[in-house]
Amino acid sequence: FLFSSMNSAAVFRLSLLVPHLASSFNKFSTTAIRKAIFLPHTTSSASYSSSTSLKMSATEGKLDVSRFMAGPRPEGTSDYVMQQTMIRVKDPEKSLKFYCDVLGFKLIMYREFPQWEFNVYFIAPVESASTPKTAEDQWDYCMKLPGCIEVTWNYGSEKEEGKVYNTGNSDSTGTSDEKKIRGGFGHLGISVPDVYEACERFKEKDVEFTKTPNSGGMKGLAFVKDPDGYLIEILPQGPMIVKDVDCNGVRADGGEGYKDNSK
Numbered sequence: 001f002l003f004s005s006m007n008s009a010a011v012f013r014l015s016l017l018v019p020h021l022a023s024s025f026n027k028f029s030t031t032a033i034r035k036a037i038f039l040p041h042t043t044s045s046a047s048y049s050s051s052t053s054l055k056m057s058a059t060e061g062k063l064d065v066s067r068f069m070a071g072p073r074p075e076g077t078s079d080y081v082m083q084q085t086m087i088r089v090k091d092p093e094k095s096l097k098f099y100c101d102v103l104g105f106k107l108i109m110y111r112e113f114p115q116w117e118f119n120v121y122f123i124a125p126v127e128s129a130s131t132p133k134t135a136e137d138q139w140d141y142c143m144k145l146p147g148c149i150e151v152t153w154n155y156g157s158e159k160e161e162g163k164v165y166n167t168g169n170s171d172s173t174g175t176s177d178e179k180k181i182r183g184g185f186g187h188l189g190i191s192v193p194d195v196y197e198a199c200e201r202f203k204e205k206d207v208e209f210t211k212t213p214n215s216g217g218m219k220g221l222a223f224v225k226d227p228d229g230y231l232i233e234i235l236p237q238g239p240m241i242v243k244d245v246d247c248n249g250v251r252a253d254g255g256e257g258y259k260d261n262s263k
Contacts, residue, residue: 081143083143083146083147085149085188086149086150087149087165087230088153089152089157089165089227089228090163091153091157092121092158094227095227095228096121096123098207098227099149101205103232105124107121107122108123108131108141108145109121109139114155117155117156118152118153118154118155119152119153119155120151120152120153122151123148125147163228165228165229166181167228167229168181168184168186169185169186169231171183187223187231188231188232188233189234191234194236195222195234195241196213196241196247198222199212199222199224199234199247200247202224202234202247207224208225209224209225210225211223212246213242213247214243214246214250215246219240219252220240220241221233221236221240222246
């Protein structure tokens with residue numbers, strides 16, 4: 001993806017989509033994965049639209065997805081926006097501190113529903129100056145803005161012991177038999193100018209990592225956890241650059257192999 005030509009909201013929206021392809025690649029080498037997903041800037045637009053170059057994105061390499069990348073959007077959908085992903089959180093203050101103070105999002109709108117005992121907080125990777133002042137204008141702005149996260153707080157959850165919500169990634173939270181489940185939700189994703197520098201900052205802020213840039217089979221990207229345990233993938237806004245040593249001292253030729261977070 002040519003991240004440099006997009007605004008931050010568009011980058012965030014696409015970065016939500018790209019990581020979900022990763023689980024289909026556990027049968028391929030790290031080098032092949034980087035070339036197939038993360039380095040399309042090295043491939044001409046003509047060859048990238050061919051079915052041959054796209055088959056890597058499907059299980060067993062048999063699905064031709066070229067038609068989904070070609071042509072105009074269906075009639076009547078040109079103004080549709082991928083506006084939000086909603087997550088439920090235990091403690092809204094902790095979550096807002098993480099997303100706003102650590103990841104750089106801003107609260108652009110919130111609504112309180114005491115009659116139904118929940119609040120919602122919409123956050124996005126934008127500057128505060130761009131957020132309108134009135135509640136009505138904030139609604140209009142938010143509903144047209146790609147890549148928001150709706151942080152939902154149900155009253156009383158902050159008083160419960162331990163984790164409250166299942167993150168979808170090999171998690172036993174909320175299951176009746178206390179066995180881990182392979183949930184459908186995977187992670188959110190943000191892109192940054194330099195993954196290694198961003199991870200140094202995250203480490204200084206005591207953010208929990210599940211994968212530093214050089215650990216695991218895919219080098220140059222990272223995974224961190226938010227206060228509820230939801231995974232956040234950290235991707236570069238450009239080439240998958242791999243540095244010799246990451247924030248945890250893991251060398252580029254070190255780390256364990258590829259791990260499917262759902263298992």
